[in-house]
Amino acid sequence: MRKEISTEEPPDSRRRMRQKSRSVGPVHDLEEHVKPDWWRGIFNHLYLKTDGDVVGDRRITEREIDRITExxxxxxxxxxxxxxxxxxxxxxxxxxxxYAAEGLDRSHYLIQKARATAKREGLKVRFKEGDARELPYKPDTFETALILGNSFGYFDSVEEDVRVLREVRRVLKPWGRILLDVTDGEYVKENFQPRSWEWIDEQMFVCRERSLSVDEERLVSREVITHVEKGVVADQFYAERLYTRDALQELLDLAGFSDIAFHDIRTESVRNQDLGMMERRHIVTAVIRKDWTRVKAKQARSVRNVTVILGDTSQPDRIKPSCVFDEDDFYTIDRMKTALAGLKDYRFTFVQKHDALIRDLAKAKGTADYAFNLCDEGLGNDPRKELHVPALLDILGIPYTGAGAQSLAFCYDKSLVRGVARETGIPVPDASFIAPGDRVYNIGVPFPVIVKPNAGDSSFGITQKSIAHSVEELSTVIATMRSTLGYGTSFLVEEFLTGKDISVGIIGNPSGTYTVLPIIEEDYSALPPGLPRICGYEAKWLPESPYWNITSKPAELDPDTEKTVVRCCLTLFERLECRDYCRFDWRLDAAGKPKLLEVNPNPGWCWDGHLARMAGLAGISYAGMLGRILRAAEERLGLDADPRTPPAEHEAGTVPPTETA
Structure with missing residues (x-):
């Protein structure tokens, strides 16, 4: 639960080098450079420019809808x-x-654009983020499903495309219809342009290379987008499957569709230069003949018994300033219990005596549907033993919310998270690892720097005195922190970033249903001049500190930065095996480039914490936030509740919580 700090702008030479590294230069095999999930990062503001002659022309859209409705x-x-x-x-x-229509797309950036347009025009329409392979809708919801603009065939295998069609089949009503607007694969395979370039506006042009994949089933494309003043701004690779008419017919047959028919559609473009996969398309329609999905006899769900695991309020906690749970802590716990009591169809039992934890959980195994693991203090209030609680639940065979032991172990080690991020191409601050025995600090990181424990939580050990501007100051900071935290502590020395301090919250699981909450940034305007702009231990635990006045506000980010940050968060969520909810802390450098600071699986759940603030900006109450975490776990665990509907709230006390001694 930590933020991080600031850095001065990198030297001009380093900045120029980073700009030039945007292109990989000449390549002999385009297919080698295509990532399996290329579609995660390519649909941003540049896509709206490179394809703007089609996707940005409202007259073309109107004529396409004319044809579709016809x-x-x-x-x-x-x-x-x-x-x-x-x-x-x-x-x-x-x-x-x-018409009654709603949209779904995996791109956070494009969905935000859609919502903004609807709001600006006063249109009542729903847009959702989601994966076409796992649609967040009940069976028999729609009469018609559209897949337009050649948005079919992005996945790595035909089997995944079949999954999309079968999901469409599931959510369509009996005799519902599907319409696909897809490229004419036979034509494109014979007529694609291997190389081309065109101006996309007065300042940008795009150069394209294309080739067939080894199996000749996909068209592999490369786009190098160049700005006349900034140079290369993107070098991106992607691959789209080339379906023939026969192949599409077989695919729809396999997914259970019938009455398959092909129709013509005209491709238009103002620039009329390189239309790529859009050069020649056709429309395919089909009907689903099925019975109505049988409604389960159990309409009203029974009360769910959930065991809530908390920190032990009777034991010391060295993270807290007084080393014990104080009145604020007990108030926070009461707020959480009240919020949970406001969720319908749940009965909560609270377990917090860690000396009897094994006994109490063994008892709960026979009665609890699952455990709500809110013990972020760790077993015995030892943060290094936070992973012991899910490990114990795994041993006892009790399902639970949140990350498993392995994920918590990964993310507790900041240096390890940095390595994973770098491996996946996610930017991190320059840093150096300091082992317990190190006495010479040849860090190779430009000053000023921030020193923080490599393993830790709740910003423990990170204060305004963690900043060093020279090797001498660095030695003093590390010596002071060792005397406070212990001589066996390892440290991370990071460049001191000066840009916006932002947090991203995700509730749900990217493999299923999930919500990216509004991004927030720390507001340092109330902090006296001269103090480093950080949100450390003092901001979270010391009311008498000037840092206590730091607040959060909606982040103001340019669309490309927001898109990049969200995409990276979703990648790390899955790579680090996070589950159900997570918070990611980032900081922008002086040039406005985002860099990952920390990944927080099972982040702070308190009513006034960062996750709750983000939820509030999304119009989600505190009780609603906790309920969404529960539903995310239920969906992942395959329990019979419908994960697409958040738990209803009611007057507190209808299902009273109980507590285990």
């Missing part, structure tokens, strides 16, 4: 799903015409 003979009462909707151009046009 083919389907849509009625205003039809419930329409625009799948892989991007920035929502088709969804919005349908809603403008009075």
């Amino acid at each position: 083919i389907l003979a849509l009625s205003p009462e039809s419930d329409i799903l625009d799948l892989c909707c991007g920035q929502g151009r088709h969804t919005l046009e349908l809603v403008r015409r009075g």
